[in-house]
Structure formats: C-alpha cells, structure tokens
Amino acid sequence: MASYKETIDYLFAQLPMFTKVGASAYKTDLHNTLNLLDRLNQPHKSFKSIHIAGTNGKGSSSNMLAAIFQQAGYKTGLYTSPHLLDFRERIRVNGEMVPEDFVIRFTEEMKGAIEEIKPSFFELTVAMAFTYFQQEQVDIAIVEVGLGGRLDSTNVITPELSLITNISYDHKHILGDTLPLIAAEKAGIIKPGVPVVISETQSEVADVFIQKASEMQADIQFADQEWMEAQSAIHNTHLDVQILDRAEQQMRTFKLDLSGQYQEKNLMGVLAAVKVMQRKGWKLSWEDVAAALSHVRKLTGLRGRWEIIDQHPLTVLDVGHNEAGIREIMEQLRHQNFQQLHIVVGFVKDKEVEQVLPLFPKTAHYYFCKAQIPRALDEVALAEMGAAQGLNGHAYPSVQAALHSARQHAQKDDMILVCGSFFVVAEVM
Template sequence: MMTPDAALEFLYGLQMFGIKLGLENIRALLDSVGQPQNSYGIVHVAGTNGKGSVCAFLGRIYQQAGYRVGVYTSPHLHRFNERIRINGQPIADHDLAALVDELRQNNSQVPATFFEFTTALALLYFARQNVDLVILEVGMGGRLDATNVVTPLVSVITPVSDDHGDYLGGSLGEIAAEKGGIIKPGIPVVIGPQQEAALAVLTAQAKALTAPCLCFGRDFSVDENVSGCRVTTATHCWQALQPSLPGRHQCDNLAVALMVVTHLAAHGWQATQQVVRDAVADTRWPGRLEWFGERILLDGAHNASGAKALADYLRGRTVQRIHWVVGFKADKDVEAVVASLMPFVVQAYCVEPPIEQAYPIDRVATHLRQHGCKASVWDSPTVALEAALRRCGEHDLVVVAGSLFLVAACRDWLISTCNLEEMDGEL
C-alpha cells in the first residue's frame, strides 16, 4: 500500500506529461475500474468564470437537501484533497493513497496526465462512497477535457470569456465552441450570461444536438434589490435570497445554479425553498472575494472578466485606494487585468506565484508603471503581503489578486501566522 505522501508524489510526478487534451487516457483509466461514473447522477459544469461558485452553490443545496453529494473542482488552495469532496469533506489521505495505488497498478502503460489521473480517481472515489449526485467541474475547455466522458443529468455553461487561448482558440467563438463540447445529444444545457458571439455558438451547438437549451435572460432571470436576490424560472421563484458569496456576479451564478435545481426537481431531485434559502446563505468558496479582517481582501481574479467583477465589487463598496499584491501565471492577459483594477491602485507589490511557469514579475511591474502606478518587486508572496500591510493607510485596502496560487500562499500565511479568520468584513 502506498503512503499518502507517496501517492501525492506520484500524482505530482504526472505533471511531467503537461496538459494533453483528449479522452483516450481517461477512458482507459475508467475502463480499468468498471466505468464508475455511471453509478450516480452528474451535473457537468463548464465555462470561464463562475464554474466554482456554481458548483459550490449546487453542492451545498443538495447536501442540505439530504443527498450524498460529491464535488470535484480544481485547483485546490492548500491541499490536494480539497479537489475531491463529499458533503464538504475532502477525501481522506488513506482513501487517496489506496485509490492512487489501485489505478496506478491497473494502468501502468497509460501515459495519463495529472488531471486525467485525478479525474479518474475522483470519479472512482465517488462511486466507492455511494454518492447520489456529483457536481463535476471541467478543468479546461470542455470538448477534450478529461471530465467529458460522463453522461450528465444536465450540462451547465457559465460565462465564457477569453482564457487559455493557446489551447482553446484565438476568438471568443472558438473558445465557446470548445466549452460547448460538453453538450450531449438530448440532454438539457443551462447557459449562463454570455456575450453575443458566445451565445450564438452555444445555442447553435445545442440545436444541432437537439439538447433543450435553458438560457439566462430568456428561461430564467435574477434581480437584486435591498432584500436580496430574486431568481425566477418558469416554475419557481425564490425571493429575498441572501448569498453569502459577495459580489453582484454571484447573483448571476446563483441563478444558473437554481435553473439546474428547477430542472432536476422535475426529475425527482427535490430541494425545498427553505433548503435553498439556508444553503445559499451558508455556501462558502474560499479565495474568491474573501475577507480577512476588515482590510484584507483575497480574490482569484486572473482574467479580464474576473478582474472586471472584482473592480465592480470594489466600486460598489466605494473603495478608492488599494495596495495590490499581484502576480500571474505565464499564460495570462496581464494588461486586461491591470486595466480593470488600475483606477483603484495606490501601489502594487509584484511577486511570482508559487508555480513553475509564472509571468515575469519585472514585466508585471512594467505594465503597472506604464499606467503611472508605483510598482515594486518582491521575493515571495508573504514578504510582499507584509510590505503591503505595513504601507496600507487607514482608509486603504490590501487586495491580493491575479492568481489563485498567489491567493493560496497569502491565505495560508494569514491563517497560520496572523491567526486571522476569514469573515465578511465591513468597510
């Protein structure tokens, strides 16, 4: 039997295979253990922004409704185990080690990537643990993503925007087509708010596959007022919902999740109005508009859409000055993120996220300086965060954004060193 440390060493060693889009390896892995993904219901979630939040809402709603719910998301913040959860609890170390060992021995000749092996492991774990429902997040794209071997109860596509262009295509339409690759013949698809070009592609794909299409703004909608969010579908209306996840965009994500709930209710998956209300108020998604104390905000915004959502949130809370701890993965559109946040930035603290392929911090600093911003370069996320905290004025905020890996490093330091608890801080 492998030890948990040996299992993780094996998994991370698979990163040498890089990213390979395709379904051959994942099919071989799942064939070796009897196609476990066919033993439970699945909601399959693709998109560029909002996937994780939709998964978090759905996981909490159905757990609160009394179902045994598996949730598979990526990446993790602090521990690999966070990617694979049942009713909110990460996979135990001994289960992880046992399943890695089993899959490895059964597939010694399959050159699986890290994500392919991890996806097979998650799908097998959920079957062995007798879950009722799995909320399955796509890793990248959709059509050739390792998760796209499942036949779901319903597919979901959250807002599509420019991201991973090297793998998914150079235009919004091409990216949408890859995301829409999860749409299955005859299986309903819930489509969240989209730009016109993306919506046209997605609805055409659904029509070609005779997949019923449930579109934001046509088949379901959301309004926000002082009493909270009101989500309306053809058969349901939820009033005065109070999502614990902050940001106006979370009302849109909630609407997408509740359109799924509406569809599944017609097929026997029940969640009462009170269950939904309580679950929505209790959903957590760490590292996304997450407050530590009243003056530190962490957000995984790493692309243009995410940065716009963060900027809208800051504007809505009348924030005017931020000290930005910033770093990116190498493949990100730094200029697009900088442009959205620039009006708020007093000073930037540039640092490489703890990943192998980081965007060079000297170039990040150059981008910022070209916008007239003070920008300094730092050796590590925690040193950069400490500097930002020292220099932050009485009416300023410290914001960590640009990479979820950067957020994770700063979050870990805040919890372990400063004994700060995350909270919904008030300005």
C-alpha cells in the same frame, strides 16, 4: 505503504500538471481517461451528475449546487479544480474531503497503469474522483470541467444536466482566440437529449450554444431570460438578492454568503438548474435552496471568492485571474469604502496580462509578486508591464514578502486586495 505526503509528491513529480507547467500537460483527446476508467470498471457510469463548464463562475456555481443538494438531504459528490491548500479539496462528499488513505491506496493500486498509460495529473485525478464517488455511492456528483469542455477529462460522463456559466478569454493558446471558438469548446459538454442551461446570454456566442443543442436534440435555456434580478445589496460578508421568476411571476429573496456582486450571474444559472432538476423529480425545496445559498462556504468548504481575511485594514482574497474575472473584481471594488487601496498581484505566464493590467486602478499602490511555481510570471517583468500602464509599485520575489510590505504600509481604514492567480491566493492562505 507510502505516506500521504509521499503519495502527493509522487503524483506531482510523475504526472504532467497543467497548473504548474502549462499547455504541455493538456491532452487533446479522452483516450487516457477512458483507458484509466476501463481499468477501474467504469466508475463514471455508476452515479448521476451535473456537469459545469464556463470561463468564470463554474467553481462558485458548482459549490452552490453541491450545497443545495446536500442541504436537501442528498449524498453529494463535488469535483473541482485547482486546489488551494490541499490536493484533497478537489474531491469531496458532503463537504468532506476525500480521506488521505483513499488517495494513498488508489495511487498504489494504479501505479502500474500510471507507468503504462502516462496520464496527466488531471486525468488521474478525475479517475480517482469518480472511483471515490462510486465507492461512496453518492446520489449525485457535481462535476466541474477543468479546462474547455469538449476534450476535458471530465467529459466522459452523461449527466442529468449541463450548465455553462460564461464565456470570456482564457487559455487562448489552447481553446482558440475568438469567443465563438472558445464557446464551441465549452459547448462540447452538451450531450444528446441532456438539457443545458446557459447562465448568461452573450450575443456573440449564444448561437454557438443554440446550434449545438439543436444538433444534440437537447433542451436549452438561458437563465438570465428566465430570472430577472430585481435588486441586490452588497455587504462585506454577504449579498442580498431579490430575483423574479418570470415563468411563475414570483419574487424570491436569497442571502448569499458568497459576497462578490458577480455571484448574481452565477445565481441565475444555479436557480435555472434547480428548476430543471425539480422537473426531473429531485426533491429540492425553495427553503432548502435559500438555506444552502446562505451557507455555501460552510457546506462545501469553498474559499478564495471575495474572501475577507481581515477587517482593519480590510483584506480580501479573490482567485479571479483572467480578463472577465478581473473586470468583476474591479466592479466589486466600486462598492467598497477605503482610504487607500493596496493590491498584491501576481500572474502566470500564459495569461493575457497585457489585456488585464489596463483594468486596474492607477490610484492603488502595487506589490507585484511571483508565486512559487514554474509557470509564474517574473515579478520584475510584471512590475515593468504594470509601470507601462501607469501602475506604480515595487516587485517582491515572493507573495509573503509582498503581503508583508502591504500590511506595513496600509493604515487601518485602507484596503488590501490579493488577486491575479489561484497560486498567489493559496500562498497567502
């Protein structure tokens, strides 16, 4: 039997992986996924689920919902991507990663199918997750879309509820170069008769969702029209939110252990989803919801969302990497106190880096770096693009070298922010 490391090496080497190579790994139909699932006796039909799409916030929202169902006593599967440190982070049950021996056994048993079907890395991972959820007999699985929605490998499930977080520019070369085109891809997860919650009302795309829901005869609601934030207080380690349930005219208070201010938008979508599931008969008390939201990281293992790894100097990791994600990080920075800001940043080649760089503050010191993957943007090229936008700093061939330099230059009252890509954050971890 192969070891876990040999198995993962085999998967990484054999299967085209979007995160490493980019668009060439993205398949434009569900044929491979359905073929794999047929060979596995259709595990995706054996459990109930919630399906979550969106440009930003789908990972945090998935983890919040998983924490809530877990806290309420349901055996909860969670499928997310990409992973930061260990492949097994993608597939969890009640917060515990899929065991190494399951990954080894599944891969061994599927080698014939892998060689014949030639699936992408993501297609095989989805099949593995659904097989594991079937084996574990989960009560519910929270399933995060990988990319887009309509053609995403996860879009073979018929969930209890679909949730779409927000729409902004990302992967334009695959999903389209206008917000309505991108929204139409995400709206592809809306299924006949399955209710859909949209976290955020965005005027330029709201009609795309309304039209698709109408075609599918699916109930649709916009969470930020049902819940209204009354006030919030941002702390280093948590976020206090008071929020009004408009239908019941009742104020609810939550303490979130995910401390980015941008979590307020995700929270509304999650709370709207909870109400839909309550109406469907799931026993989710508001006490359980509040308890879960205060311990999401502990319950599900979520990392990399405004994650503080050091206090002096304050050092924060955030996986935000596209225009909307970076805007949210910059908004959060306005609530921080520091003398000088040091930013360790690297991107992948297919991001719209030209659009994102103008959002960064010109007063910070920059440490431009490159993650150790083929898709990473060259650090010298990035430094030159930064300089053209008035961002001054130096280029470093690795994330570790950049962080080391930032730590050497930072005083204890300064702040170090690491962002730009999942892979940059992963290398710091």
